[in-house]
Structures are given as C-alpha cells and as structure tokens.
Amino acid sequence: MALRHFIDLDLLTPDEIRHILDRALKIKAQFKRKRHKAKKLCEGRVLATIFEKPSTRTRVSFDVGMRDLGGSCITLSSNDLQLGRGESIADTARVMSRYVDVMMLRTSAHQNLLDLAAFADVPVINGLTDRSHPCQILADIMTFMEKRGSIKDKKVAWIGDCNNVALSLVHAAHKLEFELFIACPSEFGPNQDMSEAIAVNPDQVRVITDLSQAFEGAHLVMTDTWVSMGDEDADKRMEVFSAYQVTSELMALAQDDALFMHCLPAYRGREVSAEVLDGPQSVVFDEAENRLHVQKAIIAWTLGAI
C-alpha cells in the first residue's frame, strides 16, 4: 500500500478530509469522557517531529497527542541533527525511517518536506512550511463544525496576508465547498502557489482589497500575523497591512453569530484588536486545543489506524 503522507489538503479527497475530521471529533469526545482510558490507536508507535522553526502549539500538541494515542514522540530541532550540518534530507529520511513509524517536519522550504516524503519509508506530516499549514486548517474547520455545524456553503473571510495558512484555507474551500473571500492589500496579493490553487475553482475564492465586502455576512472571519516566520520585509509589511486590522466595527458587518479565528501566535493591536481577539466571538483557544485532537486523527490516519 502507498504511504499515507499528510502533505497538503489539495492532495486529499473530500472523503479523506471528512473522515479525518469525523474521527477527530470522536477521538476528542472519547478523550473528554475518559482521558486515561481513551482508545490507544497507536500503541507502541514512535513519532519523530523535526523543527527548523520555532513552535509552541505544534510542538506540544504532537507530543502530547502521540502519548495519548499510546505511542511516544521524539522532538528534534534540525540544528541538533546532522541535517543542520549538511547531511542530506534524503539520507536523514532513510535513516529516520529505520527508527520511527511516522515523521512530522516544520520547515522553511516546502521542497524539504517533499524530499523527506520522497525518500522516507514511513509517512510524513506537514507541520507548517513556507507554503502551507494543513494541520492548522483542519483544526479550524473542526472548531467551526463543533460550534456551527457543516462549513459547506458558509462565507469565510480571510483578512490580511496571503500566507501559508491562507493557502491551506484555499485548498479546504475547494474540498469542503465553502465560499472564501480573501481581503488583502494589492502589494501582497496571492503568490504563484495560491494563484494556481485559486484557479482550480475561481468562482469559489474571491481575492479583493475591500474589507467591507469580505466581512459582510461572513460566518467566519480569520486572520494571521502580518509577518510570518522567515519574512524579511517586516517594516514594509507593518506599513502596508496597517489598514487591515480586524476590529469590532468590521466584525459588526459579519453575521451576528460570526466566529473569529486566528492560528496564533497573535499580535494584539496589529492584525486584530485586543477587543476582538479576547471578545465573545473569538474561539482562538478552542482552535489551539483542537490542534491536539485533529492531529491525533491525522497521525492515526497516516498509520492506517483509522
């Protein structure tokens, strides 16, 4: 059987995505009922996570999630590995495959993830690259489903940078059939990856500069930092994005029960006002918690355990 890598949402079928989400909800419910007796779907299995960039949520939720599944996790920084001294990704993949059952990589270059997957004999999971962040978007969709039901045909507004999280959101919009409005300054519009992703179904994803049009009637409003890890033009970004803050005034244009999401870490007073981030429509900490539950389903899916 071909290895089940978890690289990007556009590489999965809608049924596979729905299956992972459905199992994540079940795993969470079972875990909430009996934390220490929840079913051990990955008993004795070992996950290695490799980080080229900082992380709080991804690092801790993968580690705790694998333990909850009955397995164990080794958390590595690329600088602690020979990888940081020039050993090739291909050799790292071949060696690590002899030790562990599944790997997760957070990397600055998406190609590194593709290379790891190409040379590994075990499944590889995308824990964020410069291109995409599919674990995050599945946690976000799971959070929406818990609070509002199916996301199909709902209006989602993405405000700000067309970054890695936004690309995974575009993939999800196509697979799960929701309407996506991306409001961004023209200087920081979609890059080539995102333009190609949007072109798959251009009617479903609209890229605009007008904030009101994005907020009006939205069921879900999302944003992210203006400066992602690795971005080297912070000053320019601060200036250009300053008109793109999510505020209470703009949230008032959305549905009365619209949710606000942010993958975190958040910068209050920049991409979102403190009033919105800490306000009643914000579900950012539920999103962060759901990283734990959805990633258990992702790990179990890659290992053929669900």
Ligand code: CP
């Ligand atoms: N949202 C997210 O991936 O957070 P970390 O960078 O802390 O892992």
Ligand code: NVA
């Ligand atoms: N877009 C952000 C997400 C952090 C979780 C970054 O890549 O830094």
